[in-house]
Amino acid sequence: MTSTETPMVRADRVCKNFGAVKVLKGISLEVGRGQVACMIGPSGSGKSTFLRCINHLERVDAGRLYVDGELIGYAERGSKLHELQPKVAARQRRDIGMVFQHFNLFPHRTALENIIEAPVLVKKVKRTEAIERGRELLARVGLSDKADAYPAQLSGGQQQRVAIARALAMDPKLMLFDEPTSALDPELVGEVLAVMRDLAAGGMTMVVVTHEMGFAREVADELVFMDDGVVVEAGNPREVLSNPQHERTRGFLSRLL
Ligand code: ADP
Ligand code: MG
Numbered sequence: 001m002t003s004t005e006t007p008m009v010r011a012d013r014v015c016k017n018f019g020a021v022k023v024l025k026g027i028s029l030e031v032g033r034g035q036v037a038c039m040i041g042p043s044g045s046g047k048s049t050f051l052r053c054i055n056h057l058e059r060v061d062a063g064r065l066y067v068d069g070e071l072i073g074y075a076e077r078g079s080k081l082h083e084l085q086p087k088v089a090a091r092q093r094r095d096i097g098m099v100f101q102h103f104n105l106f107p108h109r110t111a112l113e114n115i116i117e118a119p120v121l122v123k124k125v126k127r128t129e130a131i132e133r134g135r136e137l138l139a140r141v142g143l144s145d146k147a148d149a150y151p152a153q154l155s156g157g158q159q160q161r162v163a164i165a166r167a168l169a170m171d172p173k174l175m176l177f178d179e180p181t182s183a184l185d186p187e188l189v190g191e192v193l194a195v196m197r198d199l200a201a202g203g204m205t206m207v208v209v210t211h212e213m214g215f216a217r218e219v220a221d222e223l224v225f226m227d228d229g230v231v232v233e234a235g236n237p238r239e240v241l242s243n244p245q246h247e248r249t250r251g252f253l254s255r256l257l
Contacts, residue, residue: 007033011064014026016060026229038224040209040210056092070092073089073092097168099177118169141162146158157184174207176206181193217241
């Protein structure tokens, strides 16, 4: 990334509280266009909350969060923050894809119907076009033959690949993944990571919360270690993993092995 290019994600001292509990205590980080950032850290450290703030599922209490140079969640006039118009909020949300640990597919819709739902309803894409694109996306995630299968007829790994295709159907400029393989049987993890690898290689900007250190080492441009609502350490994944600078990072990594 050149220094003049606007990063895809920029967090500037982002804080989030739930009541009296401070969950994010000033998160600052940048993710460049086409880059992959992996976030690791103990349970409860605020990783999901951070992703949820990017995707409008939570509201930032202090600090600023920008996607593609645009302030997320608020309108900024001068130095004052205002409520976002619902239309603007909807557009911001539409441009960001999110994949959850539990795939959250509609159980009574086929794989293809799951994928075309949002483009047709939200983006007003013609049904025939959405179907054509949906089939392309199914092929891309290796599920050409599962268009008419219902989620219950698919393995966890296949369901998660449908969920990724569903997110891609909205042509997002940013993809967020919250522990996308944590609910899968070990033998199904690889097929989902392979799809994510392919997406990264295709230039998608991604923020991935994961415990898959092999993926982080090989695919991430930046590894971010969070603990207790702060970024303790961030940098080149190989360097962070092989030579962590902070005691908390060392402790966390040693417990993973
Ligand atoms: P992680 O994803 O790193 O495990 P989370 O972001 O899910 O961490 O949670 C961070 C902290 O925020 C936890 O202590 C959790 O209990 C708390 N928390 C998350 N969501 C809520 C909520 N909606 N209301 C109250 N507390 C919450
Ligand atoms: Mg989480």
